[in-house]
Amino acid sequence: MTITPAAVPETPLELTILMPCLNEAETLATCIRKAMGYLERSGVQGEVLIADNGSTDGSQEIATSLGARVLPVPERGYGAALIAGIKGARGRYVIMGDSDDSYDFENLDPFVAKLREGHDLVMGNRFKGGIKPGAMPPLHRYLGNPVLTTIGRVFFGSPSGDFHCGLRGFNRDAILGLDLRAPGMEFASEMVVKATLQKLRITEVPTTLSPDGRSRPPHLRSWRDGWRHLRFLLVFCPRWLFLYPGLILFLGGLFGMGALLTGPAKLGGLTLDVHTLLYASAAVSMGFQLILFWAFARIHGAREGLVPEQPMLTRFLARFGLEPALLTALGLFVLGLLLGLAAVAIWGAVSFGEIGGHGTMRLAIASMTCMLLGLQLAMGAFFIAVLDMVRARR
Incomplete structure (x- = not known):
């Protein structure tokens, strides 16, 4: 109304x-x-x-x-x-x-x-x-x-x-x-x-x-x-609903992946291994999605006159538009693809049979994470571009 x-x-x-x-x-x-x-x-x-x-x-x-x-x-x-x-x-x-x-x-x-x-x-x-x-x-x-x-x-x-x-x-x-x-x-x-x-x-x-x-x-x-x-x-107030939980998940997931990509890690009496790495990868992906939703909510809210503009976000988007975002997304996707090919090469070295150890799984998780982030970033950039087009039309 x-x-x-x-x-x-x-x-x-x-x-x-x-x-x-x-x-x-x-x-x-x-x-x-x-x-x-x-x-x-x-x-x-x-x-x-x-x-x-x-x-x-x-x-x-x-x-x-x-x-x-x-x-x-x-x-x-x-x-x-x-x-x-x-x-x-x-x-x-x-x-x-x-x-x-x-x-x-x-x-x-x-x-x-x-x-x-x-x-x-x-x-x-x-x-x-x-x-x-x-x-x-x-x-x-x-x-x-x-x-x-x-x-x-x-x-x-x-x-x-x-x-x-x-x-x-x-x-x-x-x-x-x-x-x-x-x-x-x-x-x-x-x-x-x-x-x-x-x-x-x-x-x-x-x-x-x-x-x-x-x-x-x-x-x-x-x-x-x-x-x-x-x-x-x-x-x-999307920063409390999306941004802060997203940052916690994203940064915590990145820290977990960094600690576990090269091998298991000890935490007190616990041994964290590839299963924890998988959950850390999920945290990175979910956190990044929440951060994107925060950006969407802030942009849409500001352009509808519901909330004031976020100066830092506005400046960032002015410098990092659709094309730079797509290039970054492409880089992440290619990196993920290369990591996946490396995992396939290791598998091929054993004639595509049973693989011992968790090294290949670590590469596969890293590959999947990079490709997911690339896809999320590309889709997010296109959606922000759509919001810009709607604003320009108005």
């Missing part, structure tokens, strides 16, 4: 308080009254906007009767509702929060103050502001949120200490410029990650989380949505 900024309204507002809604009749009125009370008390010129995701319990009528504006959003999903709501907001700033009465819409002054100071994204932090008893399941409080937040901070350098706080404020135009697309719960991660990568000004304020006021179970599904957040973080 591509979001483009909506037309500037005739009467600009400073703040839109945005709530996604799917059958929240039990708590919606309370949230709207609190938000309206905040606007009246603070004197902020604003509106309350309900991004309704197809409620069938009368939520729309409740919102309208209390003076909130309702925006129907046919595409289901937490992210889909918020993306449409941000697009339809009339305020310069937007503060979004769940409509289950778990966040305090009467105390938005810290968010507005930070936005007025020029911050683009103001995250709530429930761990600093306080989590009331029963407000957050132990699985989320002690495992899910801390783990995913730590991954986000390590992978992307985000300053946020609570990656998935649902109460957050932002400059509408700045967030629209991120082209957010995730339709599900991972939208929360996408906003923070893209804001960090695009170097928006991010800060956080303490906020309190209370038990929600619903009698039904929440829409959130712990393991399913937790996996979707983790999957997004891994895919959006």
